[in-house]
Amino acid sequence: MRRFSAWYGGHQVLQSIDLDIPEHQVCAFIGPSGCGKSTLLRWVNRMNDSIAGARAEGSLALHGSDLLGRGVDVVALRRRVGMVFQKPNPFPKSIKDNVAFGARLHYRLTRADLDELVEKALRAAALWDEVKDRLGSPALGLSGGQQQRLCIARALAVDPEVLLMDEPCSALDPRSTASIEALIRQLRSNYTIVIVTHNMQQASRVSDTTAFFFEGKLIENGTTDLLFTSPTQKQTEDYVSGRFG
Amino acid sequence: MTSLPASTPFLSPRARPARVRLRAAVEWIIESILFLLTVLSVATTVAIFLILVRETWGFFTMRGADGQVLVPIADFLGDSIWSPLLSNPPRFGVASLVSGTLLVTAIAAAFALPLGLLTAVYLSEYAPQRVRSVLKSLLEILAGIPTVVYGFFALTFITPNLLQPLSSSFGTHSAMSAGIAVGIMILPIVSSLAEDALRAVPQSLRDGSLALGSTKAETILRVVIPAALSGIVASFLLAITRAIGETMIVALAAGGGVAQLTANPAAQVQTMTAYMVQVFLGDAPAGGVEYQSSYAVAFTLFAFTFVMTWIGALILRRYREVYE
Amino acid sequence: MTRPEASPTARTRSSHLVLVACALAAFIAVAALASLLLTIAVEGTGSLSWKFLTSFASRKAANAGILAPLAGSVWVCVICALVAIPMGIGTALYLEEYAKKSRLQGIIQLNISNLAGVPSIVYGLLALAAFVRFFGFRSGEKPLSFSIEWSELRVLAPGNPDSFWFVQAPFGSGVLAGGLTLALVVLPIMITASQEALRAVPKSLRQAAEALGSTHWQVAWRVTLPAALPTMMTGAILSISRALGEAAPLLVIGGFLMVLQTPTNLMSDFTVLPLQIYNWSGRPQEEFHRIAAAAIIVQLAVLLAFNALAIFVRQAFQKPLQS
Ligand SMILES: Nc1ncnc2c1ncn2[C@@H]1O[C@H](COP(=O)(O)OP(=O)(O)O)[C@@H](O)[C@H]1O
Ligand SMILES: [Mg+2]
Numbered sequence: 001m002r003r004f005s006a007w008y009g010g011h012q013v014l015q016s017i018d019l020d021i022p023e024h025q026v027c028a029f030i031g032p033s034g035c036g037k038s039t040l041l042r043w044v045n046r047m048n049d050s051i052a053g054a055r056a057e058g059s060l061a062l063h064g065s066d067l068l069g070r071g072v073d074v075v076a077l078r079r080r081v082g083m084v085f086q087k088p089n090p091f092p093k094s095i096k097d098n099v100a101f102g103a104r105l106h107y108r109l110t111r112a113d114l115d116e117l118v119e120k121a122l123r124a125a126a127l128w129d130e131v132k133d134r135l136g137s138p139a140l141g142l143s144g145g146q147q148q149r150l151c152i153a154r155a156l157a158v159d160p161e162v163l164l165m166d167e168p169c170s171a172l173d174p175r176s177t178a179s180i181e182a183l184i185r186q187l188r189s190n191y192t193i194v195i196v197t198h199n200m201q202q203a204s205r206v207s208d209t210t211a212f213f214f215e216g217k218l219i220e221n222g223t224t225d226l227l228f229t230s231p232t233q234k235q236t237e238d239y240v241s242g243r244f245g
Numbered sequence: 246m247t248s249l250p251a252s253t254p255f256l257s258p259r260a261r262p263a264r265v266r267l268r269a270a271v272e273w274i275i276e277s278i279l280f281l282l283t284v285l286s287v288a289t290t291v292a293i294f295l296i297l298v299r300e301t302w303g304f305f306t307m308r309g310a311d312g313q314v315l316v317p318i319a320d321f322l323g324d325s326i327w328s329p330l331l332s333n334p335p336r337f338g339v340a341s342l343v344s345g346t347l348l349v350t351a352i353a354a355a356f357a358l359p360l361g362l363l364t365a366v367y368l369s370e371y372a373p374q375r376v377r378s379v380l381k382s383l384l385e386i387l388a389g390i391p392t393v394v395y396g397f398f399a400l401t402f403i404t405p406n407l408l409q410p411l412s413s414s415f416g417t418h419s420a421m422s423a424g425i426a427v428g429i430m431i432l433p434i435v436s437s438l439a440e441d442a443l444r445a446v447p448q449s450l451r452d453g454s455l456a457l458g459s460t461k462a463e464t465i466l467r468v469v470i471p472a473a474l475s476g477i478v479a480s481f482l483l484a485i486t487r488a489i490g491e492t493m494i495v496a497l498a499a500g501g502g503v504a505q506l507t508a509n510p511a512a513q514v515q516t517m518t519a520y521m522v523q524v525f526l527g528d529a530p531a532g533g534v535e536y537q538s539s540y541a542v543a544f545t546l547f548a549f550t551f552v553m554t555w556i557g558a559l560i561l562r563r564y565r566e567v568y569e
Numbered sequence: 570m571t572r573p574e575a576s577p578t579a580r581t582r583s584s585h586l587v588l589v590a591c592a593l594a595a596f597i598a599v600a601a602l603a604s605l606l607l608t609i610a611v612e613g614t615g616s617l618s619w620k621f622l623t624s625f626a627s628r629k630a631a632n633a634g635i636l637a638p639l640a641g642s643v644w645v646c647v648i649c650a651l652v653a654i655p656m657g658i659g660t661a662l663y664l665e666e667y668a669k670k671s672r673l674q675g676i677i678q679l680n681i682s683n684l685a686g687v688p689s690i691v692y693g694l695l696a697l698a699a700f701v702r703f704f705g706f707r708s709g710e711k712p713l714s715f716s717i718e719w720s721e722l723r724v725l726a727p728g729n730p731d732s733f734w735f736v737q738a739p740f741g742s743g744v745l746a747g748g749l750t751l752a753l754v755v756l757p758i759m760i761t762a763s764q765e766a767l768r769a770v771p772k773s774l775r776q777a778a779e780a781l782g783s784t785h786w787q788v789a790w791r792v793t794l795p796a797a798l799p800t801m802m803t804g805a806i807l808s809i810s811r812a813l814g815e816a817a818p819l820l821v822i823g824g825f826l827m828v829l830q831t832p833t834n835l836m837s838d839f840t841v842l843p844l845q846i847y848n849w850s851g852r853p854q855e856e857f858h859r860i861a862a863a864a865i866i867v868q869l870a871v872l873l874a875f876n877a878l879a880i881f882v883r884q885a886f887q888k889p890l891q892s
Contacts, residue, residue, distance in 0.1 A: 045456060047452060047455065047456060050451075050455065073578060073581065075458050075459070075460055075580060075581055076458070077458075078455065078456055078457065078458035079457075079458035082456065082457070083452075083456035085449060085452060085453065085456075087449060089447070089449040089450055089452065089453040090453075091450060091453065091454070091468055091471075091472070092450075092471070092472050093471070101454070101457060101459075101467070102457035102458060102459070105457065105458060105459050105463055105467075105580075106458060151453065154453075154457065155456070155457065158457055158458060268784060271786065272784050272785060272786050275786045276663075276667055276785075276786075278659070279659050279660070279662055279663035279667060280663055280667070282655075282656050282659035282660050282663065283659070283660045283663045283664060283668075283677065285656070286656060286657075286660045286681070286756055286757075286760060287677050287680050287681070289684065289692075289695065289753055289756070290680050290683060290684050290687075292695055292699065293687065293691060293692070293694070293695045296694060296695055296698045297691075297694065300694075359594075360594045360597060360598065361594075361598075363590055363591045363593075363594030363595070364591070364594045364595045364598050366591045367588075367591035367592055367594060367595045368595070370591075371588055371591055371592065372595070380595055380598075380599070383598075383599055383602055384598060384602075386602060387598070387601070387602050389810060389814075389872060389876065390605070390814070390869070390872075391813070391814025391815070391816070391843050391846075391868060391872075392814070392816075393814070393816050393843045393846050393847050393850070394605070394609070394814075394846070394865050394868070394869075395605075396847070396850060397609075397846065397850040397858075397861055397862070397865060398605050398608060398609075400850060400858070401608055401612060401850075401858055401862075402604060402605070402608045417853075429601045429605070432598055432601070433598075436598065460580050460581055460583075460584035461584050461587075461588075462583065462584035462585075462586070462587035462588070463580070463584065465587065466587070483686070486686045489688070490686075490687070490688025490689070490690070490691070491688070492688065492689070492690045492816075492817035493816050493817055493843070493847060496817075496847070496851075497847065497850055497851055518688065518690050518817070521690055521821070522690070522817070522820060525693075525820060525821045526820060539694075540694065543690075543691055543694055546688060546690075546691065547687065547688075547691055550686050550687060550688055551683065551686070551687075553686065554682065554683050554685075554686035555683070557686075558679060558682060558683075
C-alpha cells in the first residue's frame with residue numbers, strides 16, 4: 001500500500017501509510033487502541049464499504065492489482081482475502097453449515113465433496129477431533145475458543161490467499177489463545193496472515209514481521225525480532241516495553 | 246422499624262419523625278388495591294372463557310318442542326351447510342363459516358406476509374436513515390387506521406378499481422376484496438415486528454458473512470433472515486390471528502350473509518365474525534337458537550385465535566435466539 | 570471436481586434484484602396508504618360542512634350529519650380512558666414492582682398476551698353478559714333505577730332519567746356499558762405499554778431511592794412512576810385511539826345505528842363514529858358512500874389530533890428527564 005489514508009466522515013483515521021506485507025508470512029499490527037489498525041485491516045477486504053461515510057485515498061494493492069477502485073468486485077476480493085473477527089461470530093446454524101457456508105456460495109459441490117471440504121477445513125483449524133462426532137449440532141454450543149477456530153475454519157474453507165485476523169484472541173481464555181497461536185504458526189506456510197493484536201508477547205510469538213501504528217501513522221515496520229529488540233523509534237521502544245498504550 | 250435518633254446534625258430539633266405505623270398500613274392498603282386491579286384485569290380472560298363455555302353448552306343442549314336436541318355437536322362439526330334462516334330445519338354446519346374465515350385469511354396472508362417481510366428487510370437492511378424514518382411513520386399511520394375504514398376502501402376502491410376490471414366474475418362483495426383489505430390492515434404488523442426481529446440480529450453476523458465473500462442479498466437470505474426466524478414467524482402468527490378475528494372489514498366486504506364452503510376468491514363468503522355481526526345487528530330474539538348459535542361460533546373463533554397466540558408464544562420462548 | 574457457482578458479477582447483479590424487490594414491496598405499502606387516503610379525500614371532502622358536523626342522522630343522505638356519533642365517541646372514550654388508564658397502570662405497577670417473579674406471575678403474563686390476541690368482537694360478548702345484563706340480574710323485569718340529587722343529597726329511587734346522575738342496574742346498552750366495553754378491549758394494550766415503560770426505568774434510580782430508606786410504595790410513586798409517565802402517556806393515547814376506532818364490540822352490546830340525540834347521562838343510548846361509518850358504507854347508494862367518506866375524514870382527523878398529542882406529550886415530558 002502506498003500513501004494510504006482513510007476517513008470516517010470528516011475524521012481522518014489513517015495518514016499516508018506505506019507498507020508492504022510479504023507473502024506467506026505472518027505480519028502483526030500493533031499499537032494502542034484507536035490508532036486505526038482495525039480500520040486498515042477492514043480496508044484490505046473492503047469491509048468498510050458498508051459503513052456510511054467511510055472513505056479512503058491512496059493505493060492499496062494485492063499482487064499488484066488495485067483494491068480500492070469502483071470496479072473492484074468485492075465479492076471476488078473477499079473470497080481471496082478472508083477475515084476473522086475479534087469476537088467469534090458463528091452463524092446460528094450447525095457446525096457443518098457454518099464451515100460449508102462460504103463454499104456453498106462460491107461453488108456447486110456434491111455432497112461428498114462438501115463433506116470432504118468440511119473435514120479438511122476443520123482439520124486445518126485443528127478443530128476436527130473435537131467436533132467430528134457432532135457436526136450437526138449448533139455452533140453456538142461450542143466454547144469461545146472452539147467458536148473462534150470454527151470461524152477460522154469457515155474462512156479457510158473458501159480457500160483464501162490472505163487471512164486477516166482482528167484481535168482473534170482478545171475474547172478468549174489463555175488455553176484457547178495458545179491453541180489459536182499454534183494454529184496461526186501452522187497456517188503460515190500456505191497463507192499470508194495479517195494479525196492485529198494488543199498482546200506484545202503474542203506478536204513476538206507468532207509473527208515474522210511487525211508494524212507499529214500510532215495515532216493513524218505507521219511508525220515502524222520490520223522483522224519482529226528486530227522491532228522488539230532494537231527499535232529505531234523512541235515511541236516504538238516505549239510501547240513495546242510497556243510504558244504506554 | 247428502627248426508631249430514629251433523637252436528633253441528627255442536619256435536622257432541625259423541631260422536626261418530628263414520620264408516622265411509621267401509618268406508613269406500614271398505607272403500604273399494605275396500596276399493595277392490596279394494586280393486587281385487586283391485577284386480579285380484575287386477569288379475570289377478564291377467565292370470564293370470557295366461562296361465558297363462552299356456558300352459552301355454547303346452552304346452545305348444544307337446546308331442545309325443540311319434540312324434546313330432541315336441536316343442534317347436536319356432531320352436526321355442528323360435521324355438516325357442511327350453514328343456513329340458520331333459509332332452510333327448514335335450520336342447518337348449523339360451522340365448516341362453512343370456518344372456510345369463509347380461512348379463505349379471507351389465506352388471501353390476506355398471501356398478500357401481507359411476503360410484502361410485509363420484504364418491506365421489513367428493506368427497512369432494516371437497505372433504507373437510508375431518512376427514508377427509513379419516513380417509511381416507518383407512514384406504516385404507523387396505516388396501523389392506526391380503524392378497520393371499518395378498510396372495509397369502506399374495499400367496497401369503494403378495491404372492488405371497482407382493482408378486481409372488477411380484472412374479471413367480470415367479481416360482484417360487490419367477494420372474499421378477494423375483503424382479503425386484500427385485511428391484508429393491507431395486517432401489513433404494518435408484519436413489517437414492524439419483523440423489522441424489530443431483523444434489527445436484533447447482531448452486525449457481527451452480517452460482517453462474518455460478507456467477509457466470506459457473500460453478496461448483500463446472500464447475507465440477508467442465508468444469515469440474517471434465518472437468524473431472525475423465530476421473531477419473523479411470531480409476527481406472521483400475530484398477523485394471521487388478527488386476520489382471523491377481523492370483523493368490520495369482512496362484515497362490509499366479504500358477502501351479504503351467505504355462508505358457503507368454497508375456495509373461490511370471487512365468491513361471497515361469510516366468516517365467523519361476520520355471522521356474529523349479522524346476529525347481533527338483526528333482530529334474532531335473545532335465547533332463540535339462531536341467537537344462541539353465535540356463542541358456539543364465538544367459541545370456535547376464540548379457540549382458533551387462542552391456539553395461534555399460544556403457538557406464537559411457544560415459538561418465541563423455545564426458539565428465540567438471544568444475542569448480547 | 571468442483572464447478573464454480575454463477576460468476577461473482579452475476580451474483581452481484583442478482584443481489585441488486587433483491588434490493589429492487591424489497592424497495593418495490595415498501596413502495597406497494599406506501600401506494601396502498603396513498604390510494605386509501607386519496608379515495609377517502611375524493612369521495613368525502615364534498616360532503617364536509619358545519620351542517621354535517623351538527624346534524625343528526627337522516628334517511629336522506631343530503632340531510633344527514635354526525636352529531637350523535639361524534640358526541641357518542643367522546644362519551645365512551647372518556648369513560649374508557651377513566652377506567653382503562655388507571656387500571657392498566659395499577660396492574661402494570663403490581664406486576665413490575667410488587668409481584669414476585671413466580672410461576673403465578675408467568676401465568677398472569679401469558680394471560681395478558683393471550684388477551685391481546687382475542688378478537689375484539691369476543692370482548693363484546695363478555696361485555697354484553699357482564700355490563701349490559703349483569704349476568705341475568707333482574708332479567709325480564711324492569712331494571713332497578715335510581716338517581717342522585719346532589720342539591721338535596723338524596724338517592725331517589727326510581728330515578729329520574731332527566732338527571733345526569735341517573736343509574737340503572739343492569740346498565741343496559743348505554744354509554745357507560747359502551748365505555749366499559751372499550752376499556753376491556755384496550756386494557757391489555759394499556760397494561761403491556763405501562764409494563765414496558767416501567768421496565769425501561771433504570772434499576773439504579775430505584776436503588777438510589779431505596780438506599781435513602783424509602784418504602785416500596787414511595788419508590789414506586791415518587792421515583793419510578795414519574796420516570797415512566799411520558800412513555801405510559803404515549804401508551805395511553807395509543808390505547809384510546811384504538812378505542813376510538815373500535816366498532817365490533819359496541820355493535821354486539823347495543824348496535825344502535827340510528828340515534829337521534831346526544832347522550833345526556835351514563836345510561837343514554839349512543840352510537841359512535843365507526844358504527845356510523847359502517848352503517849353508511851354498507852348501503853348500496855353512492856350518496857351514502859360519500860357521507861361515509863366524510864365521516865371517515867372526521868374520524869381520521871380526530872385520530873391524527875390524538876397522535877399529535879402523543880408526540881407532543883412525549884417531547885414535552887421527556888426533556889427534563891434526559892438532561
Ligand atoms: N464505524 C466508525 N465510524 C466512525 N469512526 C470510527 C468507526 N470505527 C472506528 N472509528 C474511529 O476510528 C479510529 C480508529 O479505530 P480502529 O481502527 O478501530 O482502531 P484500533 O483497531 O487500532 O483500536 C478510532 O478513533 C475510532 O473511534
Ligand atoms: Mg480494533
